[in-house]
Amino acid sequence: MILVTGGAGFIGANFVLDWLEHGDEPVLNLDKLTYAGNLHNLDSLQGDARHVFVQGDIGDRALLDRLLAEYQPRAIVNFAAESHVDRSIHGPEDFIQTNVVGTFRLLEAVRHYWSALPAGGKAAFRFLHVSTDEVYGTLAPEDPAFTEEHRTEPNSPYSASKAASDHLVRAWHHTYGLPVLTTNCSNNYGPLHFPEKLIPLVIVNALAGKPLPVYGDGMQVRDWLYVADHCSAIRRVLQAGEPGQVYNVGGWNEKPNIDIVKTVCALLDELRPRADGASYAGQITYVTDRPGHDRRYAIDARKIERELGWKPAETFETGIRKTVQWYLDNPEWVTNVQSGAYREWVAKQYAD
């Protein structure tokens, strides 16, 4: 069995579904079910004995000790985190609590469990920490993409909290010998993406006839990877990664935000034309920039390709078409996640 934390969120849920499609090893899924966690993401696993869900916090040491003793996982994949940069700017506290203190508590519980394993189990055990390219800071247009050797220079409360967690994971390997793996991935997109993030927000707002908010000049660059490709990279690292190593994960898909928004509009124009025949691009609205907004991220993914033979399966064109189609096919999922808490956030963030 493996333990997945944060497995009811966007990437975690995609990972759990993907894992059980590719094999039969059971998953213990520990998720606090914050605003971003959604059990409907896992509806297709209802009645499936291979999936055990527990609602709980990675910062709850007593719960962790009990779960580790009872289920004896052979590996842990840690997705649980507060993940939205804008929310970290409005309220950093939860980010420090979960991403830093939570990761620390999880590492401590795992270290105690792992130290008591018999020699074979101890050597085979893995703790895979899912992190982000944002820990490397920002790039100028002419800079080479981030390699694993790039300095850690986080600029937002979110990225600082993730960088802190990466450092803890590294230290638990060097000091205690815990067999850890860290992945630093670029921006994901795909099904089940919570509509506070750029791509799903644009799809959902476009269909609702609302403004499509573009921060600043819209020329900030992100490097996009289809979520199923991130899941396959994590499976590969878990299977063949070398303990103590860091692997960058990315799809070589750098795009300015405004291009992303226009691409989504063009797909919607084709797949669900507006009743008045006008383009959704007419709803694009430039709004106040994010404070401290990183200008460019780009991942150099040559190490994982060279050492582990991993490559993404989707191009941006195939992945974004699948994504837009998924949102068109799943309006009830969108309605479900647009709770009171979601509406409150949108009203606060886009007030001006």
Ligand code: NAD
């Ligand atoms: P998400 O916000 O959609 O999901 C996070 C999940 O973690 C939710 O289900 C939430 O309920 C759960 N959670 C939050 N706090 C918890 C706690 N204290 N204990 C247990 N569960 C808790 O995030 P996501 O986009 O799926 O990101 C997952 C991970 O991948 C994060 O660690 C993030 O930093 C990393 N990452 C995300 C991206 C991206 O583009 N979304 C890219 C690279 C890395």
Ligand code: DAU
């Ligand atoms: O790079 C990996 C990171 O990608 C992950 O670690 C984070 O968890 C994930 O949220 C994501 O962070 P970003 O800040 O890049 O994603 P977001 O979707 O919030 O924004 C993408 C870009 O679009 C960014 O430059 C800000 C901009 N943006 C975002 C929103 C929500 C807009 O222009 N308008 C918006 O309304």
